[in-house]
Amino acid sequence: MIHITFPDGTVRQYPKGTTALEIAASISEGLARNVLAAKVNGKVIDATRPIEEDATLQLLTWKDKEGKATFWHSSAHLMAAAIEQLYPGAKFGIGPDIENGFYYDIDLGDTVLSSKDFEKIEQKMKELAKKKDAYVRKEVSKADAIAYFREKGDEYKLELIDELQDGEITFYQTGDFVDLCRGPHLPDTSKIKAVKLLSVAGAYWRGDETRKQMTRVYGITFPKASELKAYLHMLEEAQKRDHRKLGAELELFMFSDKVGQGLPIWLPNGTALRTRLEDFLKAEQIKRGYQPVITPHLGKKDLYVTSGHYEKYGKDSFQPIHTPHEGEEYLLKPMNCPHHCEIYRHRPKSYKDLPIRIAEFGTVYRYEQSGELHGLTRVRGFTQDDAHIFCTPDQVKDEFLNVLDLTKYVLQKMGFEDFTAQISLRDKEDRSKYIGSEENWEKAEQAIMDAVKEAGLDAVVEYGEAAFYGPKLDFMVKDAIGRSWQLGTIQVDYNLPERFQLEYIGPDNQPHRPVMIHRAPFGSMERFVAVLTEHCGGHFPLWLTPQQYAILPISDKYSDYAEAVQQQLAAAGIRGNIDRRAETIGRKIRDTEVKKIPFMLIVGEKEKQAGTVAVRRQGEGDIGTMPVAGFIDYFKKLL
RNA sequence: GCCGAUGUAGCUCAGGGGUAGAGCGCAUCCUUGGUAAGGAUGAGGUCACGGGUUCAAAUCCCGUCAUUGGCUCCA
16 A cells, blocks of 8 residues: 555555546546646656555646646647648657647648648547547657657657657557657546647747748647637737737827838827836836936947947847948947946945946837837837946845835836746856856845845746846736736846946945846836736726826817816816817717727716716716816826 | 748728729718717729739739748847
């Protein structure tokens, strides 16, 4: 007998060689039906594998991340099996699960697959799933594995096998389809009830553009048809909220071929929104001891040679600008940091001056590959809500706390509730690739962990993800429809202070090197406005939205009264305009609704006589008539 | 940059080897209306750009550019 310890701490006895599935069945039939895989001693394995010794056991279902991953990985196999039957001779690369679903890279020879073929493949997958074929695990020798795929003529699998050790190679078989795979997999295919292929795309074998391009088919599956329906609904919702679509509809921004790819042009509405965001953050930063500065959009090449950015961006980015003067070269700034370092050097610093917090909404230019560009989230010219904090190593923790607090405050104010952090630290073993003293790194990493703990922030720690010049923390937010975005970032930097020879005089009357912290709560104005637009579906927070109301006169006879109302609202700091068109009131309401303007104030004879406005809330309808002062009160309570 | 898709009026799109279509928007006129589209008339297009095939190209072919879904990358 072996002892199985469950997550709640209870221990039960089972015969040696019992499977997780059998254990589940001993608890309840329903549980057994729902088990997708098992975590045994912390390792995810097939629920059908015998457990040979005492172990901790977690039964994985659809609710668990690993359960979903197993489900989708098995679905990738199912799709490959279907494609193999429909397209004999197809060769397979890799087919993993991903965040939402799975994909498989396939070499179909000359056959071109398009979304028109999806239904056929989906049908085949469903047909195969119904057969309830088990996913059978087989340990094979390297020689046998090579023989099998050589026979099949699949050079991709042969290449993968070549990199594996003999003795650790396993095959999984479902029906007639055999795949090289580490597993784990579902007990059988019947769990896969709902299937949807999502897209095809080209993808290089092993991500290497010098190698063969394969067809990557993306799909997603669910254990229930209703869940697929809900997922597709979410995708539709995401499409409706796409900031490129809303940005055009609400006239926030545009692009012009004549101006250039990836160079966003902010229209009046977008500018109103962005300016308000900037003003909000600026005011908050001044409260927290930041000093705003303004620096030029260019800098001499030498500046970037000193900073090291020339090496990184010089060749692959916008080319240097040559002036009429011989040999003079300027670069569009890819970063604000070098300019800020020069500000630090402006005059000698004492330890008593630190920390110094230099802030700038700095527009930077980076040449992104054309395929990279995407709406406002990926552009070639963007404005960072940048600031650099220069401090002593001992001040790092307090500064981090300050920045975490600011970032949390700012994001909450925008209606983001769900955020987490990712802390990127050094590789645990290889420390050679990092610059800066061991002592300072140790101090900074500890400071970040402590600050995050004190701030009460959920964080995951990733080792080996730190930049060569310092550890960092990224803010991840979840939006209203459950997607994660990386926004704010805080990075410690030991490199630039070194390169720019930054110093401060300590209490010991000796020069010391300050630590530099880069931080941007929004990341960039462009990206943030994009994420915010999608998060709130174009219904921006009331305090932020470009137009807070529209006055809709019943006819042009009430224009004067409309203007009087507008003046009162303006005096109260509420912004909006008057729809003076000679249209019916129904029409004006419709157009204003579509523009997502939060309040409609309808004025006609009755309102003019009584000094009131008939208030309509966007998306909700008539909320009653009130005196203008009453509306102002009502409105202010909502801010 | 690479692979795929797309490019027709300001917008959304239909059509398609033989003189270019709709709805919305826009302009003018009529209408002065009470909570999601009032009516009439009209203007708007080198069918992305360049080349080729053809008696004839917006349509077929090639190239370029842009947009878009991916691949690598980052804010």
